[in-house]
Every structure is written in structure tokens, then in C-alpha cells.
Amino acid sequence: MDPTQISHLALDIGGTLVKLVYFSANGDYNEESRSNGCSVVKGRLCFAKFETRKIDDCLEFIRFNILQHSGVQHSNGAVHDDYLSVKATGGGAFKFADLFKEKLGILFDKEDEMHSLVGGVNFLLKTVPREAFTYLDGQKEFVEIDHNDLYPYLLVNIGSGVSMIKVDGDGKYERISGTSLGGGTFLGLGKLLTKCKSFDELLELSHHGNNRVIDMLVGDIYGGTDYSKIGLSSTAIASSFGKAISDGKELEDYQPEDVARSLLRMISNNIGQIAYLNALRFGLKRIFFGGFFIRGLEYTMDTISVAVHFWSRGEAKAMFLRHEGFLGALGAFTSYETHSQNDSKPHHHTAQRAILNCSGDDNLRHINDSETIEYSISLV
Ligand SMILES: Nc1ncnc2c1ncn2[C@@H]1O[C@H](COP(=O)(O)OP(=O)(O)O)[C@@H](O)[C@H]1O
Numbered sequence: 001m002d003p004t005q006i007s008h009l010a011l012d013i014g015g016t017l018v019k020l021v022y023f024s025a026n027g028d029y030n031e032e033s034r035s036n037g038c039s040v041v042k043g044r045l046c047f048a049k050f051e052t053r054k055i056d057d058c059l060e061f062i063r064f065n066i067l068q069h070s071g072v073q074h075s076n077g078a079v080h081d082d083y084l085s086v087k088a089t090g091g092g093a094f095k096f097a098d099l100f101k102e103k104l105g106i107l108f109d110k111e112d113e114m115h116s117l118v119g120g121v122n123f124l125l126k127t128v129p130r131e132a133f134t135y136l137d138g139q140k141e142f143v144e145i146d147h148n149d150l151y152p153y154l155l156v157n158i159g160s161g162v163s164m165i166k167v168d169g170d171g172k173y174e175r176i177s178g179t180s181l182g183g184g185t186f187l188g189l190g191k192l193l194t195k196c197k198s199f200d201e202l203l204e205l206s207h208h209g210n211n212r213v214i215d216m217l218v219g220d221i222y223g224g225t226d227y228s229k230i231g232l233s234s235t236a237i238a239s240s241f242g243k244a245i246s247d248g249k250e251l252e253d254y255q256p257e258d259v260a261r262s263l264l265r266m267i268s269n270n271i272g273q274i275a276y277l278n279a280l281r282f283g284l285k286r287i288f289f290g291g292f293f294i295r296g297l298e299y300t301m302d303t304i305s306v307a308v309h310f311w312s313r314g315e316a317k318a319m320f321l322r323h324e325g326f327l328g329a330l331g332a333f334t335s336y337e338t339h340s341q342n343d344s345k346p347h348h349h350t351a352q353r354a355i356l357n358c359s360g361d362d363n364l365r366h367i368n369d370s371e372t373i374e375y376s377i378s379l380v
């Protein structure tokens, strides 16, 4: 089997970011033959992301790092006679299909976005150890996943917008809700209000800010006391950005750090609350949060966890995923393996084993582009 024929790339092209998952074979095409006639190529799954508005950077990355390495391209940049079919999901699989065909000779084999998100989470939870964790009061704890007791759960994907999906099994799911107040809202409003240029800059700002400068607290309304009769402490936020009503200040009078902090808290809190309400609607106890908005940020995870804990009175649990941002891309990637065994194309991806390779010992750090998952592909 020619290794260059392996379909080894999947894309999730969202409203803000393009996510790539690609297979990289170990060293010199480390292939093992099995007695059942199939052979196994060992390697690893690699991750990369690009801003959707800079789609050309993504095209170049694929051209130079993936297509050329796998030898699918001639040196003059032209593709072989046949187009290369690649799994793609997200709105951009539709929006950019012609561009990829024209520039790279890649045809998108489109996978539904919700289906891919669910496929990605199920793959991670079943295959990658220490993938899911809780984060509350500064305490991170990995969650042992019992494969026989995984469903049902609520998946909340916080991308540009937010989708909430009730998952009942492999391929069994329903998108039950969503909100347009998501990661795109945080970044868009943040750019307008703080003049920062990037998500990382906005996060950095929020890190140094104090939301109480601009949020109206229960104590601000109740003269410094709790409203204990309805369970609200004096430090609870009564109204996000509420102090700006009466402070008599202009935007320039607030520190961008405080605005960024308030915004992050508002978006995270709101999503946590809507997630809880949807979990309540269907009696779901476990809520997995994904999407690139989270970025492993402690403040975001803590706010979401507190919201879920507070509203559910400790009944429901917020959980996070190390590969939070790559759920759709992973789902699209693993959908190669679901092709039937008598499909003549060599597209049988099977996770023989998946081990997270990470550098450093803080194993809750946000997954970055240099971290990989050991993975093997069965060629039939
Ligand atoms: N490097 C980044 N650049 C832009 N946005 C980022 C970045 N990292 C995290 N984000 C956040 O993640 C969101 C996009 O999440 P993602 O799951 O990729 O959604 P989508 O599929 O809609 O692009 C952004 O709206 C922003 O809030």
C-alpha cells in the first residue's frame, strides 16, 4: 500500500478559526503487517489552527507541510490527475470548497458539523486517557470515564457561536439549543471596547482586570449586604457592566483590563447558565464544554463551573476537555474509519491506541499545536 494514498487530513473551518488534524507516520513509514491481511501504520495525530480570515496561511501550511511531505504533489505544485478527497466540516467546508479545489486540488468530503463534534468528543472520551477534567475553586481533577456509563451527556461547544447537543450514544444526538453570545461575541466586543488586536491580547488583558469596577454587584444595590432570602451574596454580579450606567464615565475612563475581565465573566457566566438550564430540561448531569473559546483558561473554566454548580445546586457537573478546540476536526478525521470494509479506498483509520504526548509536566495545560496523540491507521 502506498502511504501517500492515506487520507490523513481533516479540517474544521469555523467562523473564526480553521482547525486541522493530520496524521504523520513515524519515521520511515513504520508499517506492520497483521495476520488478518491488513497492515498498520504507526504515527501520531498532529494539530494546527489558523484564523479563518487568514485562510491563505492555512492553504500554504497544507501545501508545504502536508501535501509535499506525503508526496501527493509534483514539485511544480500541480496535483496528480485525481483530486485528493479530504474530510472537512464546519461552515467553511461549504464556503471555501472551491478555493481548496482550485488552489490545492483538494475536494472536500463534507461531514456534518454537529455529527463531527459528537464524534470528536466520543473518540476522545473513549480513547485518550486523562482527557476530561473538572475545574472548581482552583482544583483540577481528571475524570475517569466509564465507557459503559458515558451517556447521556450535554455537549456545549463554544466557538464563534454556541451549540448545545444532547448526546445519547455513538452517532445518537440532538442539537437542543444554542446561543449567539459566544466566543465571537467575546472577541468582537472585546476588540471594539478595548482596542486590542487579538484573542491572546484580550485574554492577557482580562487576566489583569477586575470586573467589580464595572459590574454592578448585589451589594452595590443592597447597600453592601447580601440578599440572602433569595440566595444572593453581596459579591454576586447583579448586572454585568451595570456600573457604567451611573458612574458618569466614558469608555476611555475604564481600564481595558477591567472591561476585558467583565466581558469574559459575562459571556462565560451566561453560557454556564444556559447550559445548566438545558441540562435541567433533559435531566442531564454531565456537561462537557468544548470549543476554542475556553483555551484551558482557569478563569473561564472556573466561571462556567461556578455557574453550573450554583444554578444546579451541585447536581450537575461541568467538565472540560484537553482537546476542546479540535472536537469537530477530530470527529471529521475519525469518520474515515467508519467507511465500510469493502470500500475500495484505503481509508480505514482505526485508533489502535491513542496516547497523548505532551511536553512539560503540567498535564492540564491547553493543548497546543506541538502536542500530538499516538495513533495508528489500519490499511485494509
Ligand atoms: N487564536 C485565536 N484567535 C481567534 N479566536 C480565538 C483564538 N483562540 C481562541 N479563540 C476564541 O475561540 C473562538 C473560536 O472558537 P472555535 O471553536 O474555533 O469556533 P469556530 O469554529 O466558530 O471558529 C473565537 O471566537 C475566540 O473567542
Ligand SMILES: CC(C)(COP(=O)(O)O)[C@@H](O)C(=O)NCCC(=O)O
Residues within 6 Å of the ligand: 013, 014, 015, 016, 090, 091, 113, 158, 159, 160, 161, 162, 163, 177, 178, 179, 180
Ligand atoms: C452556526 C454555528 C453552528 C456555527 O458554528 P461555529 O462556527 O460558531 O463553531 C454556531 O455559531 C451556532 O450554533 N450559533 C448559535 C445560533 C443559535 O442557536 O442562536
